[in-house]
Amino acid sequence: MLPIRKMIGDGVALNIIPTDKFKTNCITVRFLCPMAEETAALNALLPSVLKRGCLRLPTMTDIVKELQMLYRSELQSTVGRFGDTQYFGFTSYPLRASYTEGTNVTEQILSLMSELMNKPLLENGVLKAEYVEGEKRTLADRVRAAINDKGSYAIRRCVEEMGKGDASSIPDTGTIEQIEAVTPEALTKHLSSVINTARIEIWCAGVFDQDALENDCRRLFVREGRTPCAEAEVTPIAPADTVNNVTEDQPVKQGKLSLGFTTSIRPTPEVSASFNLFLGVLSSSPTAKLFMNVREKLSLCYYCYALPDRQKGTLVVSSGIEVKNKDVAERAIINEIEDIKRGKVTGEELESARKALISGWRSVCDDEMAIINWYFSQIRWNGFISPEELAEKCADITVSDIASVASTLKLHTVYFLNGTLIGESEDEDYE
Amino acid sequence: MNKPITVKNDLLGEQYSVVTHKSGLKIYVFPKDLTSSYCLIATRFGSVDNTFKVGDENEYVTVPDGVAHFLEHKLFENEDGEDTFVKFARTGADANAYTSFRVTAYLCSCTDELYPSLEILLRSVFSPYFTEENVKKEQGIIAQEIRMGEDNPSNAVQYGMLEGLYERNSVRINIAGTVPSIMKITPETLYRCHKAFYNPSNMALCVCGRAELDEVLAVADRCLSGIEPIPVASQTVTEGNTAFKKRVVQRMQVSKPIVCIGVKDADISPDPEERVKKSIAFDLISAICFEKSSDFYASLYEGGLISPSFSTWYEHTESFSFFSVFTDTDEPEKLFEKFEEYSQNGLTDAITDESFERCRRALYSSFIKSFDSVDEIANNLIVDFALEGAELFGYLDHVKNITADYVKDVAKKLFVPEAYTMSVVEPL
Incomplete structure (x- = not known):
């Protein structure tokens, strides 16, 4: 069951893992960028702002209602790190067609993921200020609330201490100051930059018509003239002279x-x-x-x-x-x-x-x-x-x-x- | 032993066999062609069962809070001095256990050596071995588990909500008990509880995966001989639906207030299938009226009164029933006002044919997805259905037949202001 990996565009990889053991498929699309202080908060904010509304479905309620009609293939947004790379993206588990009276929910979910990225809701040419401000407040609250969970707080503090001055000490969310400094203009600019430069990893596990899936992914995620960024080299943490x-x-x-x-x-x-x-x-x-x-x-x-x-x-x-x-x-x-x-x-x-x-x-x-x-x-x-x-x-x-x-x-x-x-x-x- | 029955569902393309073993243990075998197999045995003994009588005793006896959970920790220790985890390690099985308000469950999953692993599981659960020394050792470990829970504000606010709703029902007590209460537990307490609740007739077993019924029965025959059924009765406390307290306030180190608004429900049917149906109504009320597709959520979220942590928590069981919402917020009282106002005006109007259909689809989809995992199958089958007296696949029929009017009716009866409490964890 090894993945079939194929570069379908500049910096865009499609990975298909065929398996018929499950009643759902699993699809996840991840946008990878180097971990950097200037962009950590922007990457952390993007998926939640995009999930607040897009051109066709301008409110969060509209998006969730559409998902429920697609048998609530819930759309989870994730922000994660992998060495000195930060990624964000969307994940969903569409039901296989045999449980949806033949509807190809998988294609519709991929299409919605692409729509959120490529056809966002803009006001005066920038991402809607109300959504940006709302998600900034929510993310900053989440950073403040990190202290509520003492176990993971103590682990993260240890990691921060070990990685002073290194990318590993940059929080996934960015700092509160970095979050608060984000403007709708900056986030909109960052979205364009991600679309042009992020390395895109599309992963699909389940039952698919592979040619059709590849065509869908090309149509939905591949743009001409992309200039994907280089892979971030990982710098390991060096041993300390004294504890x-x-x-x-x-x-x-x-x-x-x-x-x-x-x-x-x-x-x-x-x-x-x-x-x-x-x-x-x-x-x-x-x-x-x-x-x-x-x-x-x-x-x-x-x-x-x-x-x-x-x-x-x-x-x-x-x-x-x-x-x-x-x-x-x-x-x-x-x-x-x-x-x-x-x-x-x-x-x-x-x-x-x-x-x-x-x-x-x-x-x-x-x-x-x-x-x-x-x-x-x-x-x-x-x-x-x-x-x-x-x-x-x-x-x-x-x-x-x-x-x-x-x-x-x-x-x-x-x-x-x-x-x-x-x-x-x-x-x-x-x- | 009666004859095995096979229960099938064509839509899911799944089936399982069920049989009552001569020991009284109900055994479910659910074939599933995945790499790992999963065994789960559970007893109807949870934290709420703290007052009970066994056999022909006349008087109810109350045991210290947290004893069901304590017993769960102790059953993986054996007279031969070898921890059950060490025994499982030889078969490569991954084992665990948990205690809830209503049940204690023991489980293992493995990719090989299924029947030897099942045998280790059953022998551990039915061979108690408690000494002064091993009880004392466990008190140290569980004290740290309790401390961890006490430092967790989400736990604190949820238990606070239950303390607000209930005056006497033991669902208001922390599942693990308190540090002083577990210090009162002795080997005798544990043996008494084991004798009462770990009788096979009070328990159910599910083996899900690459399993054959005959082989499972052969293991049960070896491990469960000579155990006679013994009746046990837990004292049940019935309370009306008026909340015990209007507010429960605690102070902890949190970044902003955390709240849990609870609604007490006293309308509990003795018929298990009716309870499944009403649980589905709770699922739908949660999805339609409170979750992200609802106008209520959108207006509170956009107004900055709630965060994405906003969620619902509800349970509808034979011995208690409640519905609650949880979030962090800067303005707990304002949120409570909004909740109260919405629950009296607007909540039932949100249940339209359109919203009902959307959310019913979502529920159907989650249920189907649960059959992708041996762990979810076994836990749902035993803990949510078999031990509650209901049948797993019947859920799909309930989802198909339930009506918007029924859900509205449940909501109307549930949301009455005297049933509300609010638990708040305030920053220090």
Whole structure:
């Protein structure tokens, strides 16, 4: 089930993954640009402003009503990052024709995605000011609300600290100041620039008449004379000379600890299997060291897991703990990594991680979006590798391979969100 | 054991078999040709079941809050000292569990070794092993889970809404309990709850994927011998539809106020299929009157009174029923006024033949899409339908036969101002 990838225009790639296992198709169109301070907020705002209305369907209500008539193939807008590339786009899951009395909902949804980009609602030649201002306010509110979710806040703060001065420290949304500075004129200009220069990735998984789909995509997304931008080179985060310790107080009950490591491992097909198996042993398998030891044996936390950014070469281990246990938890997490470095991995730990990894990879094929994301992450590779092929590469990996991966990890930043609401009456019961 | 029944749906092109095992366990096998298979076993034991009697006991006994969730954490520990996750690791299965207001569910998914994985699942769920030491260890872990929830403003505002609606119904209590309440849990409490609620006759199992009924039954025979059915009765608390409190206000570190407006509903049919039908009416009210295609949403959004986080949350079950809307807003009281005004004037007018048809299509489409995932199939089949006494495919008939007038009627009875509460989390 490898994707059929074809450049159908300058910088426009169509990727078709034929599969008849699902009752819906999945289509996603992504516009890729280099991550940059000047454009982060513009890219983050564009899809939500465009979804407020287009020339033919001038209000959000009109768009949603049309989608509902198309069996609510809901149109999700996404903003994401991939190394030092930022992308935004639209995703939908149109029902296959056998459930829609023969209507080709897929073609109509693709057409709507193109319409939002290419036939926007303009007033005096620029995107409607009311929509731009409304979405600026909403996005700025969302940035402010990031503090509400302490777990992801603590991870993001750690990543920001690790990437000071680097593209990775630029928030996906841009900063509040950058958002507030956006004008309808600037956003309209940026839209034209995206249409002319973004690299466009169209991904379709499901059942299609492939020739018709290709023709539709050419008609809807390919413009003559495009000048697509170059791919953004990824700069990995360099190791730190001394560990950067950052503590912030907040009036919450639980402390959040984020340990940020760098690794010299780069995402290539060759090392992908051993890096993922290392992650399994440390964090993501059912018998992972962080789960079995830091949570189950030491009873220090409810969650403790490692989050890698393969492109940037970082790994953040995140946990929610009693504030007084900060040093114990930090040592416990580092000990687990040190143990792997020394090859202290049991046969059972390795085999269980291997089984879990292979099983997880094989089940990627049970979810259309997971299949698309699997291959999307490989667009810089020379050809695609299926989950089954990568699973085969797992068979020969040994403890010493895993230990070599662990040896590349260097602690860079310790971020601690220090909860100050301690000492309430219920804590006495807990002691 | 009775004879297996096959239930089919031609439109979906799907079918499943159901049989009651001699232990009393209802077993559903849903064939699906995907790479992974999924097993889910669930019991009618949720956080609301905190007062109950077992067998021929005369008195109801109340257990500490959070015990269903605590028990869920403990069942993956075994007398042989080997964690169930370690056992699953050998078959490559990915396992998990969750507790809701109404049920506790245990699940695993795997690409190979389906029947050995199912056997591990069943043996874990039916072999409790609790000691002073392993209960104490879990108290530390769950205390951190509770703390995490307490620091989450969305959780806080939603529980606040339920505290506002209900005076005595235990749906007002946090599913995980509180740090002091879980400290009162002992091995004896857990054994008593297990004996009461983990009887196969109070449970249902679904295996969805590359599964054969005979093989599933063979595993059930091996794991479920010698368990006699035992009746359990949870105390149910009925309350009228008047909200207990008009306002519940908490203060936390948030960027702007978060609100949840709740509407209490006391009109609950004893007939499970009627409840499915009314749940569909709630789905349609949500889609037609509150979601993005509604004029109400558009006017509030354009007026800056709500954010894209605006959403609805509703449940219609045998033991409680409510409808709520959630958002962050700078002006909670103004939003409440708008909600109250709309609910009395305009809400039912929004339910036209055109809006009804549009939203019914969307509902139909979501239901069809759910059959693309073994996980959604098993969870819907067991948790939303079988344990509630309803039949999965019957949903499509309800969606087909429901009328706009019925939905209007449900809305008229639901939205009465005495049933409203507003929960607010204010910034510090």
